[in-house]
Amino acid sequence: MSPSPSDGSHGIRISRVSKVYPGTARPAVDDVSLDIAPGEFMTLLGPSGSGKTTMLSMLAGFVGVSAGSIEIDGRDVSRLKPHRRNLGVVFQQYALFPHMSVAKNVAFPLQQRRMPKADIETKVAEALKLVHLEPYADRLPTQLSGGQQQRVALARAVVYQPRALLMDEPLGALDRRLRDQLQREIARMHRELGMTFIFVTHDQHEALTLSDRIAVFNEGRIEQVGTPADLYERPETLFVAQFLGESTCFRGTVDRQAGVLRCERFSVRVPEAPETGSGVVIVRPERLELCADETEVPESHNRVAATVTDVVYVGTHHQVGLRFADGTTGMAMRLVGPPLPAAPGDDVTVAWDPAHQAVVADPAGAAVSVPEVRSATPVLP
Amino acid sequence: MTTATIKAPPGVSPARGAGRARRRAAGWLILPAAALLLVFFVYPIATIVWQSFTDPAPGLGNYVALLHDGISVTVIVRTLVTALIVAGSTLIVAYPYAYAMTKVGPRARGVMTVLVLLPFWTSLMARNFAWYMLERRDGLIDRMLGLIGLDGVVLLGTVAGVTVAMVQVMLPFMVLPLYSAMKQIDPRLLDAATSLGAPRRRAFAKVYLPLSVPGMLSGFSLVFIMTLGFYITPALLGSPQQSLVPQVIGQKVSALLDFGGAGALGAVLLMITLLVLFVVSRFTRPFTALSGTVGNE
Numbered sequence: 001m002s003p004s005p006s007d008g009s010h011g012i013r014i015s016r017v018s019k020v021y022p023g024t025a026r027p028a029v030d031d032v033s034l035d036i037a038p039g040e041f042m043t044l045l046g047p048s049g050s051g052k053t054t055m056l057s058m059l060a061g062f063v064g065v066s067a068g069s070i071e072i073d074g075r076d077v078s079r080l081k082p083h084r085r086n087l088g089v090v091f092q093q094y095a096l097f098p099h100m101s102v103a104k105n106v107a108f109p110l111q112q113r114r115m116p117k118a119d120i121e122t123k124v125a126e127a128l129k130l131v132h133l134e135p136y137a138d139r140l141p142t143q144l145s146g147g148q149q150q151r152v153a154l155a156r157a158v159v160y161q162p163r164a165l166l167m168d169e170p171l172g173a174l175d176r177r178l179r180d181q182l183q184r185e186i187a188r189m190h191r192e193l194g195m196t197f198i199f200v201t202h203d204q205h206e207a208l209t210l211s212d213r214i215a216v217f218n219e220g221r222i223e224q225v226g227t228p229a230d231l232y233e234r235p236e237t238l239f240v241a242q243f244l245g246e247s248t249c250f251r252g253t254v255d256r257q258a259g260v261l262r263c264e265r266f267s268v269r270v271p272e273a274p275e276t277g278s279g280v281v282i283v284r285p286e287r288l289e290l291c292a293d294e295t296e297v298p299e300s301h302n303r304v305a306a307t308v309t310d311v312v313y314v315g316t317h318h319q320v321g322l323r324f325a326d327g328t329t330g331m332a333m334r335l336v337g338p339p340l341p342a343a344p345g346d347d348v349t350v351a352w353d354p355a356h357q358a359v360v361a362d363p364a365g366a367a368v369s370v371p372e373v374r375s376a377t378p379v380l381p
Numbered sequence: 382m383t384t385a386t387i388k389a390p391p392g393v394s395p396a397r398g399a400g401r402a403r404r405r406a407a408g409w410l411i412l413p414a415a416a417l418l419l420v421f422f423v424y425p426i427a428t429i430v431w432q433s434f435t436d437p438a439p440g441l442g443n444y445v446a447l448l449h450d451g452i453s454v455t456v457i458v459r460t461l462v463t464a465l466i467v468a469g470s471t472l473i474v475a476y477p478y479a480y481a482m483t484k485v486g487p488r489a490r491g492v493m494t495v496l497v498l499l500p501f502w503t504s505l506m507a508r509n510f511a512w513y514m515l516e517r518r519d520g521l522i523d524r525m526l527g528l529i530g531l532d533g534v535v536l537l538g539t540v541a542g543v544t545v546a547m548v549q550v551m552l553p554f555m556v557l558p559l560y561s562a563m564k565q566i567d568p569r570l571l572d573a574a575t576s577l578g579a580p581r582r583r584a585f586a587k588v589y590l591p592l593s594v595p596g597m598l599s600g601f602s603l604v605f606i607m608t609l610g611f612y613i614t615p616a617l618l619g620s621p622q623q624s625l626v627p628q629v630i631g632q633k634v635s636a637l638l639d640f641g642g643a644g645a646l647g648a649v650l651l652m653i654t655l656l657v658l659f660v661v662s663r664f665t666r667p668f669t670a671l672s673g674t675v676g677n678e
Contacts (some may be wrong), residue, residue, distance in 0.1 A: 091572075095567060109578050112578035115579055160577075
């Protein structure tokens with residue numbers, strides 16, 4: 001799937017949309033713009049209260065926009081009633097009609113579209129086949145398990161070939177095993193239907209495994225939009241780095257001329273330092289090497305002394321807890337198999353290739369996004 | 382209490398046995414209430430029914446008389462029609478109110494609940510006299526309608542006047558079961574229906590309305606049955622020419638000393654009530670017809 005944004009005539013274009021609920025000071029969604037290409041699997045990821053669900057509700061039309069516009073296939077739908085938008089919506093709590101059988105639930109959107117009865121039967125059968133629930137057509141929703149109910153909801157939301165499928169934490173109410181199963185099912189449906197999927201979740205694993213692109217929401221704004229690999233390997237903000245996956249974060253002051261980030265007791269090479277001021281170097285745990293012997297490390301690599309605080313065995317790998325000289329804590333990951341070079345209490349050299357690190361502004365530091373502001377704190381040698 | 386005689390079968394885990402023992406003990410807790418009902422409810426009703434067959438002479442004489450006295454059948458039909466109208470009107474007034482209760486915030490819901498319950502905390506007599514003042518000639522209603530050119534609207538002594546007052550008295554019995562049924566309906570269902578292509582109004586008719594039927598049935602049957610036995614309101618606000626069954630029973634007992642006839646009429650009323658409950662319970666799960674009143678927060 002091409003992650004390139006659409007040209008505006010196709011797909012979904014969210015332009016500078018805001019939502020302010022009456023009686024609240026902070027907007028729930030704050031000036032958000034996002035282009036979603038046709039057929040793309042876009043995930044809105046963020047903690048609860050970050051505005052992702054409000055954004056989805058505005059797309060569906062359940063709540064109005066306070067400012068901005070939403071275009072679908074080149075047409076402004078911001079003022080359109082939900083039943084005129086032709087979108088499919090799947091809810092966390094399934095929202096199946098409890099007084100209708102599975103087949104009647106799936107037939108409901110087709111009846112609203114005044115489809116002939118014979119066609120409805122064919123379509124319903126096809127949709128139930130898609131989610132492997134043909135034998136359950138005559139059951140009531142309450143007679144199904146949670147996972148089955150959500151599959152019925154999926155069938156109901158795609159049976160009329162809507163322009164996009166919106167899902168609001170669809171796996172949130174399910175237990176772990178069912179969640180993995182349904183996750184694969186959703187991925188398969190996306191492949192088979194070629195439909196635009198917009199998926200809201202707070203679960204980073206769901207986001208990473210399912211999405212073509214992810215938009216990370218925080219406090220009503222989008223922090224970063226990108227492919228899962230983009231976000232994981234090249235986070236642009238500290239929030240994205242910390243929300244997606246584990247990381248070790250070195251805080252310090254960027255010295256652009258020297259090409260280093262100066263921390264309290266050591267400095268880290270930053271060949272592509274974007275700005276000057278407070279900065280954070282982020283390294284993912286699988287990029288950190290643990291060396292007893294410093295001479296093995298290539299010259300170009302960063303190296304910092306650390307003490308191993310603990311080692312946790314998690315099946316496929318060991319998580320090695322680290323404490324650096326300036327008090328920063330971090331984590332390295334070693335596959336199970338090769339012997340661990342260190343035990344808790346040992347001093348080790350931690351090394352990594354600067355190509356695998358990300359440098360972001362420190363939101364707790366000075367206003368780094370403004371280049372004129374020079375660091376006021378004296379740089380330690 | 383049959384539960385009191387059940388013994389835990391061998392092999393039952395101690396925990397389950399203990400639970401059963403506790404339930405058995407709980408069975409004794411309803412004894413006082415059961416005894417009270419037996420003495421002051423079952424016994425009098427049995428006596429009344431017995432008298433309807435034996436007083437003044439054994440046989441079905443009292444019931445045959447009801448069919449032929451030229452007034453009882455009319456009164457029974459009028460009572461049934463009045464109860465239907467009252468239950469129907471109460472439903473129409475209470476439905477939007479109960480729906481609004483599920484939509485508003487917790488504070489407004491508290492206020493709305495108090496407003497519904499307010500009549501419960503006011504003496505029924507006081508409320509009936511209040512209606513009397515409102516409905517009489519030159520009362521508030523008459524004068525207000527006079528202002529817009531409708532002269533001489535006196536509700537006092539008419540079926541309409543009785544109905545209006547009864548609807549007001551019955552409102553809580555409709556609002557509470559409706560509300561407790563409605564608050565169990567997931568509001569997202571309406572969003573789901575509109576996203577699937579149903580305009581808001583059709584979504585309501587196809588999804589919300591059917592799901593609120595149990596609440597409507599329990600409220601409707603409750604109000605219908607209570608209206609059948611309503612005495613004070615029709616006696617005070619209605620006219621003797623338009624009497625309902627309870628008034629006729631009262632008259633037979635206090636003025637005519639016709640205990641057998643009164644018993645027969647009472648038994649007929651009781652049969653109708655049981656019939657309504659039976660029919661309604663065919664459409665809902667057992668006991669939900671009346672349990673709605675208990676189910677409020």
